[in-house]
Amino acid sequence: MDLIYLSYVFFKIGLFGFGGGYAMISLIQHEVVDNYGWMTSQSFADILAISQMTPGPISINTATYVGYTVAGLSGSIIATLALCLPSILMMFFVIRFLFKHKDNKYIAYIFSGLKPAVAGLILAAALLLMNKENFSDVGLDNKNISIIICASTFMASLFWKVNPMILIAVSGVAGFLLF
Amino acid sequence: MFRIFLGIGAFTLGGGYAMLSMVEKAIVEKKKWVKEDEFWDMITVVQTIPGVFAINTALYVGYKIKGFRGAASAALGAALPSFLIILLVAIFFVQIKDNEIVERIFKGIRPCVVALILAPSIKMIQSAKLTWKTIFIPISAALLIWQCGVSPILIIIVAATGGLLWGMYRKWI
Numbered sequence: 001m002d003l004i005y006l007s008y009v010f011f012k013i014g015l016f017g018f019g020g021g022y023a024m025i026s027l028i029q030h031e032v033v034d035n036y037g038w039m040t041s042q043s044f045a046d047i048l049a050i051s052q053m054t055p056g057p058i059s060i061n062t063a064t065y066v067g068y069t070v071a072g073l074s075g076s077i078i079a080t081l082a083l084c085l086p087s088i089l090m091m092f093f094v095i096r097f098l099f100k101h102k103d104n105k106y107i108a109y110i111f112s113g114l115k116p117a118v119a120g121l122i123l124a125a126a127l128l129l130m131n132k133e134n135f136s137d138v139g140l141d142n143k144n145i146s147i148i149i150c151a152s153t154f155m156a157s158l159f160w161k162v163n164p165m166i167l168i169a170v171s172g173v174a175g176f177l178l179f
Numbered sequence: 180m181f182r183i184f185l186g187i188g189a190f191t192l193g194g195g196y197a198m199l200s201m202v203e204k205a206i207v208e209k210k211k212w213v214k215e216d217e218f219w220d221m222i223t224v225v226q227t228i229p230g231v232f233a234i235n236t237a238l239y240v241g242y243k244i245k246g247f248r249g250a251a252s253a254a255l256g257a258a259l260p261s262f263l264i265i266l267l268v269a270i271f272f273v274q275i276k277d278n279e280i281v282e283r284i285f286k287g288i289r290p291c292v293v294a295l296i297l298a299p300s301i302k303m304i305q306s307a308k309l310t311w312k313t314i315f316i317p318i319s320a321a322l323l324i325w326q327c328g329v330s331p332i333l334i335i336i337v338a339a340t341g342g343l344l345w346g347m348y349r350k351w352i
Contacts (some may be wrong), residue, residue, distance in 0.1 A: 026324060087229070109286065110343050116304075120321040145287075
């Protein structure tokens with residue numbers, strides 16, 4: 001039964017995953033954390049961190065990890081395949097009809113609506129992760145270390161474009177020393 | 180084809196777009212299978228397809244150059260490294276997760292992950308050149324998902340339909 005749910009969920013994520021890896025985070029989170037409870041928000045943040053530090057797409061990493069934790073090796077294979085299946089179908093069946101004319105204006109219209117919404121999807125993913133599980137010290141003492149880490153890495157990433165891996169490494173060291 | 184994408188899948192950190200220059204170097208400059216502008220035309224098409232960008236790129240580039248077998252071997256090559264690495268992580272991370280030192284390190288990393296997702300969303304809102312009239316789209320999408328638990332899939336469907344209808348309406352008047 002788990003395998004059926006896994007393939008259904010990751011097929012859906014692959015089918016509606018417009019706008020790249022970051023946009024898919026909120027889809028995965030909605031299904032895996034909120035709907036099915038396969039993962040806590042905490043382990044979801046952990047797997048996102050691991051994804052940033054290892055090669056490969058975030059969505060494949062999450063599918064493999066969730067699949068393994070839910071149903072072992074077969075789960076990880078099924079989830080990863082299900083995620084890629086819509087792409088394969090799209091490639092071979094839809095693409096021939098859809099892209100006869102490269103500058104299709106209807107596709108441009110669709111993406112004019114999708115693009116701003118995708119930014120909102122990513123924003124929602126970040127907001128959903130801002131909770132007690134991931135900011136464990138907030139409210140316990142007045143040091144608010146996790147808020148300081150979040151704010152400083154946010155600025156370092158947005159304004160100085162520091163490499164995510166460096167930010168994760170520094171935050172890990174900070175966590176080890178300060179918690 | 181399998182080996183090219185295996186190498187790319189194993190060594191690209193930082194998401195799908197980081198891998199583009201590596202694919203381009205291998206396919207266009209070294210193997211000369213397609214011309215530069217053909218390659219970027221392919222990428223434009225790939226970007227409009229949902230799903231994993233790296234897999235889509237591998238499938239499409241592989242198919243265009245070597246047909247079905249090319250697509251299959253490219254996609255397999257691109258997916259295999261991350262699949263195997265995460266499988267190992269999943270097997271071992273479960274065992275060390277509750278270790279006190281690992282727990283402290285991840286307590287520091289989790290807020291950083293939040294920041295690393297927040298930053299690109301702000302960047303995208305800036306780059307989408309939104310006006311005061313259209314800024315409501317990302318804001319309301321985020322609020323609906325965050326506060327009302329609306330499915331992101333529904334948001335995608337509504338946004339795509341809305342964009343299509345609005346574009347046709349503007350053309351019509």
